[in-house]
Amino acid sequence: MQIELNNLVRVYNSADGLSKVAAVNDISLTIPSNQIFGIIGKSGAGKSSLVRLISMMEKPDSGEVLYDGERVDNLSEKELVMRRRRIGMIFQNFNLFSSRSAGQNIAYPMEICGLPKDEINRRVDELLELVELSDRKDARISTLSGGQKQRVAIARALANKPDILFCDEATSALDPQTTASILNLIRRIQSQMNLTVVMITHQMEVVRDACSQVAVINEGKLVELGSVNDIFLNPKSPVTKDFISHIGSDRKAGDGSDIVRWSQEGGEYELSFPSHQQGAPVLSNVAKKFDVEFNIRAAGVQHLTDGDIGKMIVDFTGFQVKEALEYLRNQDIIVEKAGE
Numbered sequence: 001m002q003i004e005l006n007n008l009v010r011v012y013n014s015a016d017g018l019s020k021v022a023a024v025n026d027i028s029l030t031i032p033s034n035q036i037f038g039i040i041g042k043s044g045a046g047k048s049s050l051v052r053l054i055s056m057m058e059k060p061d062s063g064e065v066l067y068d069g070e071r072v073d074n075l076s077e078k079e080l081v082m083r084r085r086r087i088g089m090i091f092q093n094f095n096l097f098s099s100r101s102a103g104q105n106i107a108y109p110m111e112i113c114g115l116p117k118d119e120i121n122r123r124v125d126e127l128l129e130l131v132e133l134s135d136r137k138d139a140r141i142s143t144l145s146g147g148q149k150q151r152v153a154i155a156r157a158l159a160n161k162p163d164i165l166f167c168d169e170a171t172s173a174l175d176p177q178t179t180a181s182i183l184n185l186i187r188r189i190q191s192q193m194n195l196t197v198v199m200i201t202h203q204m205e206v207v208r209d210a211c212s213q214v215a216v217i218n219e220g221k222l223v224e225l226g227s228v229n230d231i232f233l234n235p236k237s238p239v240t241k242d243f244i245s246h247i248g249s250d251r252k253a254g255d256g257s258d259i260v261r262w263s264q265e266g267g268e269y270e271l272s273f274p275s276h277q278q279g280a281p282v283l284s285n286v287a288k289k290f291d292v293e294f295n296i297r298a299a300g301v302q303h304l305t306d307g308d309i310g311k312m313i314v315d316f317t318g319f320q321v322k323e324a325l326e327y328l329r330n331q332d333i334i335v336e337k338a339g340e
């Protein structure tokens with residue numbers, strides 16, 4: 001299911017009623033089918049407001065939402081109810097019924113749709129297996145860990161075979177290890193079920209570890225859009241750069257995902273190597289071709305869902321630094337002054 005947003009606008013009255021807030025301010029973008037698409041922004045950027053419009057929970061003041069080319073922002077109430085059944089949602093606080101068991105939570109959306117009991121039971125078992133919780137069918141929600149609660153919520157969101165799954169800060173309340181296992185599960189489900197997944201987050205780690213494409217929003221506006229690889233390789237907006245620079249090192253030590261600095265001095269240039277250049281002896285070629293010497297101050301790899309990006313912090317000295325940098329840029333290497 002491809003989702004297209006055209007010039008979406010949503011304005012709210014401020015709490016005191018004296019001013020207006022453009023929570024979503026003229027956002028146009030396309031969420032491709034069968035991928036995990038990230039929407040990232042700081043608190044108050046407008047993520048939740050945007051998701052309420054994309055998921056048809058609210059209507060925009062102006063603009064259009066299209067699912068596979070068909071307008072869905074102007075559906076009648078009855079049509080909306082039917083269409084919403086094909087949308088799954090999971091949230092930071094799980095939103096499960098504490099009075100029901102895990103299995104009964106998963107059964108709930110199917111009961112609402114009036115499915116026969118036998119079919120519901122069969123599907124609950126299938127879904128529990130999918131999220132690896134078959135042994136917790138009768139468990140009370142309060143006895144489950146955060147990660148298990150989110151697994152139940154995912155199973156419930158998939159109960160009516162949706163074509164879109166919205167994950168609103170789905171891992172924000174979880175520790176890094178549980179986050180990793182939930183992101184793995186979402187990635188597996190996405191490819192098994194050909195789902196379009198929209199992941200709303202304020203954590204660039206989630207984008208790095210799960211998404212193929214990402215939209216960065218700030219103050220209600222779209223500030224950057226593209227593949228996660230391109231955006232990590234060459235972030236353009238200050239907001240995106242800020243998100244990437246604040247990525248926590250939440251991975252296990254020694255897996256090579258962090259930049260290691262062995263010289264606290266220097267480091268004028270930051271080089272980012274796309275995956276096709278990672279085997280090439282680019283720096284030694286530069287030193288042979290031009291009158292320059294290089295000194296590597298730090299290096300590392302960012303592991304992304306669709307490939308890796310090599311990073312180096314380097315100093316160049318000599319008479320042909322400008323030419324050498326130009327040569328590197330022509331080799332598809334992103335060269336920037338470090339810290340900018």
Ligand SMILES: Nc1ncnc2c1ncn2[C@@H]1O[C@H](COP(=O)(O)OP(=O)(O)OP(=O)(O)O)[C@@H](O)[C@H]1O
Nearest residue numbers: 012013021023041042043044045046047048049050
């Ligand atoms: N129902 C509402 N009434 C009034 N103002 C609202 C409403 N919903 C959102 N806003 C305002 O719109 C702006 C964007 O809020 P929104 O909740 O969409 O941001 P967010 O990126 O999801 O933030 P957070 O990560 O903190 O949830 C904020 O200034 C917020 O106060």
